[in-house]
Amino acid sequence: MxxxxxxxxxxxxxxxxxxxLKLFAQKGYAAVSMREIAREVGVQAGALYNYSPNKQxxxxxxxxxxxxxxxxxWADLDPNAMAPLDALKxxxxxxIRYHVQRPDQVFISYMELRNLEPENFSKVEELRRxxxxxxxxxxxxxxxxxxxxxxxxxxxxxxxxxxxxGVTTWYRAKGRLSQQKIEEIYTQLVCxxxxxxSSEEI
Amino acid sequence: MxxxxxxxxxxxxxxxxxxxLKLFAQKGYAAVSMREIAREVGVQAGALYNYSPNKQxxxxxxxxxxxxxxxxxWADLDPNAMAPLDALKxxxxxxIRYHVQRPDQVFISYMELRNLEPENFSKVEELRRxxxxxxxxxxxxxxxxxxxxxxxxxxxxxxxxxxxxGVTTWYRAKGRLSQQKIEEIYTQLVCxxxxxxSSEEI
DNA sequence: GTCTATAAGCGGATAGAC
DNA sequence: GTCTATCCGCTTATAGAC
Numbered sequence: 001m002x003x004x005x006x007x008x009x010x011x012x013x014x015x016x017x018x019x020x021l022k023l024f025a026q027k028g029y030a031a032v033s034m035r036e037i038a039r040e041v042g043v044q045a046g047a048l049y050n051y052s053p054n055k056q057x058x059x060x061x062x063x064x065x066x067x068x069x070x071x072x073x074w075a076d077l078d079p080n081a082m083a084p085l086d087a088l089k090x091x092x093x094x095x096i097r098y099h100v101q102r103p104d105q106v107f108i109s110y111m112e113l114r115n116l117e118p119e120n121f122s123k124v125e126e127l128r129r130x131x132x133x134x135x136x137x138x139x140x141x142x143x144x145x146x147x148x149x150x151x152x153x154x155x156x157x158x159x160x161x162x163x164x165x166g167v168t169t170w171y172r173a174k175g176r177l178s179q180q181k182i183e184e185i186y187t188q189l190v191c192x193x194x195x196x197x198s199s200e201e202i
Numbered sequence: 203m204x205x206x207x208x209x210x211x212x213x214x215x216x217x218x219x220x221x222x223l224k225l226f227a228q229k230g231y232a233a234v235s236m237r238e239i240a241r242e243v244g245v246q247a248g249a250l251y252n253y254s255p256n257k258q259x260x261x262x263x264x265x266x267x268x269x270x271x272x273x274x275x276w277a278d279l280d281p282n283a284m285a286p287l288d289a290l291k292x293x294x295x296x297x298i299r300y301h302v303q304r305p306d307q308v309f310i311s312y313m314e315l316r317n318l319e320p321e322n323f324s325k326v327e328e329l330r331r332x333x334x335x336x337x338x339x340x341x342x343x344x345x346x347x348x349x350x351x352x353x354x355x356x357x358x359x360x361x362x363x364x365x366x367x368g369v370t371t372w373y374r375a376k377g378r379l380s381q382q383k384i385e386e387i388y389t390q391l392v393c394x395x396x397x398x399x400s401s402e403e404i
Numbered sequence: 405g406t407c408t409a410t411a412a413g414c415g416g417a418t419a420g421a422c
Numbered sequence: 423g424t425c426t427a428t429c430c431g432c433t434t435a436t437a438g439a440c
Contacts, residue, residue: 009405028316030232033433046436047406055434111313114230149394151387155379159391162368163361170360177357185353189361192351193395211423235415248418249424257416407440414433422425 025104060120066105067127084142149195227306262322269329286344351397
């Protein structure tokens, strides 16, 4: 079993993150032991501590990195240049596609918040708020310009986010509906929910 | 500390459920120990096993009882007698009010599913599907009668449920908005999302 | 960078006294 | 019905050899 020769730090680091992510998403942070992660990576438990000072840091790092990636990916679309309705549609598509491609990252970043120690919680929460603000800005712009019919920007933001994030709980690649079809359904649903047309004026 | 005299089985049973529910919701099932539950109840850990054969059963019982209560409460409203739009509004109000009154029960019944052993999971899942079917039936009736504009009954059901359940993640009794105001916002949002008017024809 | 070995403690669960 | 005491496996994390 000992494979000191041929060991490869970078490869191990990558595998630890992959394995930890998968197991945390599957069973929950508290239910997964460092030994279990190590076993699946193919190293002994002690070796994990070359990459994270402790279990908590491993979780926090996964979550922070995910949130940063998410924010960057959204910012790369340059959404501020879009009209509110276009931006809203872009957000719906972006959010669903991001979920479908990285279900585990998205899942733990919502589910494992309560297992973060206060300091780490604050970091992740700040990034989460930034992501929420992305949708909030779109709704605010659309509301201010009279294009969206909604009662409260904040509540509507939270409602739409919960709705979109919920896709992870039931989406399966081999399911009844194609991903594209699901995107269409959600686009229509969200546009309708803010009183806008999803597919007119093409 | 020993208080054998004056012990009271029924009272203890109730307190165990209350405490376990609170702690499971706060920290997650796997992160809560039987000792911690016992401490908060005011008994020794061994005493808990007079009420549940093991920790898993304690969780499963809380979840099954909650789902049964939820289904009964909804059925008591006699929703089948209502027109689709009225039934949809009733569902929105019911779901939000139920969440706000029993946030912990609702929370664990969604979050702790993955910590249930297969047999218990099946039981809870069946009850969950029944609850989902309640909303699904409303949407189907409204769609069949041409009152709702929606692409897919199942996906729309899951989307609305996720949206409504999401209220627990941010609702606070002392928050900016009254519960009634939040109910209004969600009613409008949901009605709009299925292409129906929330407040016309009164 | 990884291993083995181990520290130090907490986990679920049980037995038997009262 | 509750307590005390206990079994024993598993937990995170560290130390030091290679």
